[in-house]
Amino acid sequence: MKYFEDIAVGERSSLGQHTFTAGEIKSFAAQFDPQSFHVDEAAAVVSPYGALIASGWHTIALWMRHAMHYRNAEDEARRARGEPLAELGPSPGFRDLQWLKPVYVGDTIAFASEVVGTRPSKSRPKWGLVFSRNTGTNQKGDLVISFIGSALVERRAPG
Amino acid sequence: MPLHWEDFTAGNVACYGPRTITREEILAFAAEFDPQPMHADEEAARATMLGGLVASGWHTCALLMRIIADGFVLASASMGSPGVEEVRWLKPVRPGASLTVHSTVLEVRPSAKRPGMGFIRFRHEMLDQAEDCVITLVSSMMIARRGFTPASAMASGRGR
Numbered sequence: 383m384k385y386f387e388d389i390a391v392g393e394r395s396s397l398g399q400h401t402f403t404a405g406e407i408k409s410f411a412a413q414f415d416p417q418s419f420h421v422d423e424a425a426a427v428v429s430p431y432g433a434l435i436a437s438g439w440h441t442i443a444l445w446m447r448h449a450m451h452y453r454n455a456e457d458e459a460r461r462a463r464g465e466p467l468a469e470l471g472p473s474p475g476f477r478d479l480q481w482l483k484p485v486y487v488g489d490t491i492a493f494a495s496e497v498v499g500t501r502p503s504k505s506r507p508k509w510g511l512v513f514s515r516n517t518g519t520n521q522k523g524d525l526v527i528s529f530i531g532s533a534l535v536e537r538r539a540p541g
Numbered sequence: 542m543p544l545h546w547e548d549f550t551a552g553n554v555a556c557y558g559p560r561t562i563t564r565e566e567i568l569a570f571a572a573e574f575d576p577q578p579m580h581a582d583e584e585a586a587r588a589t590m591l592g593g594l595v596a597s598g599w600h601t602c603a604l605l606m607r608i609i610a611d612g613f614v615l616a617s618a619s620m621g622s623p624g625v626e627e628v629r630w631l632k633p634v635r636p637g638a639s640l641t642v643h644s645t646v647l648e649v650r651p652s653a654k655r656p657g658m659g660f661i662r663f664r665h666e667m668l669d670q671a672e673d674c675v676i677t678l679v680s681s682m683m684i685a686r687r688g689f690t691p692a693s694a695m696a697s698g699r700g701r
Binding site: 413414415416417419428429430431437438439442443444446447450454469470471472473474475476477478479480481529 | 579590597620623625633
């Protein structure tokens with residue numbers, strides 16, 4: 383992780399992409415969101431969506447997986463260059479999550495993140511808050527998911 | 542008869558659960574989706590700000606979904622959700638926590654576009670066994686009105 387002071391509004395990262403399979407859609411949904419259009423292909427045909435779709439919580443969990451793998455790869459590169467690594471703290475939450483289009487079996491979603499705001503934490507001098515607009519876009523170029531995430535990132539010079 | 546839009550009233554509060562979260566579930570979710578030390582590695586978690594293993598916030602959200610699914614969503618004419626206005630992760634969820642969800646109906650409104658459906662806006666609060674709130678989540682569900690199925694409700698605005 384970069385230090386808080388080195389993160390600038392407007393920085394955009396492409397986090398990678400994922401193609402959704404029927405098996406993983408049903409497996410996630412069976413555990414966390416067993417509505418018929420997420421777990422049962424036959425029932426999904428007569429649902430509002432006409433076919434099996436991923437739980438929105440599955441889509442956002444995969445955004446997180448890609449964000450973490452991206453960050454880990456960046457940290458490896460920093461370590462190889464002998465640079466110090468800043469700590470990533472727990473997130474206080476997120477807002478404005480929109481599930482804009484269904485994610486169907488076989489859809490390939492490209493995940494991204496763009497920094498939209500930064501400020502030092504008032505209550506915790508070791509940390510700064512970073513706000514990002516996080517997205518997933520399908521193979522047709524349609525935005526399927528968007529949210530404003532927040533993260534605590536270690537400061538190089540605590541305030 | 543599933544629950545329809547007309548069956549919800551602003552101000553209603555209902556409680557669902559409890560559901561216990563295990564160490565194995567926390568580690569498995571984190572390994573797949575959120576492999577940070579505080580969620581995925583018991584030993585490394587001790588050295589973090591939270592001082593021990595805690596569930597990924599995304600896991601907590603997914604578990605809240607499961608608790609309300611079993612509580613009422615699966616028994617309703619649900620058409621899914623357009624999104625979540627806000628989530629606050631207020632307190633870490635540790636292995637063995639017993640979680641209940643208190644769901645308050647904030648608002649009910651018909652859809653302007655599709656006469657067969659409406660929206661129900663909820664505030665969900667998940668409490669642990671100490672009755673501390675661990676997460677709040679404000680979100681709307683789309684649901685069919687009486688006389689419609691979820692599919693006919695979705696189609697009800699077309700061609701007008």
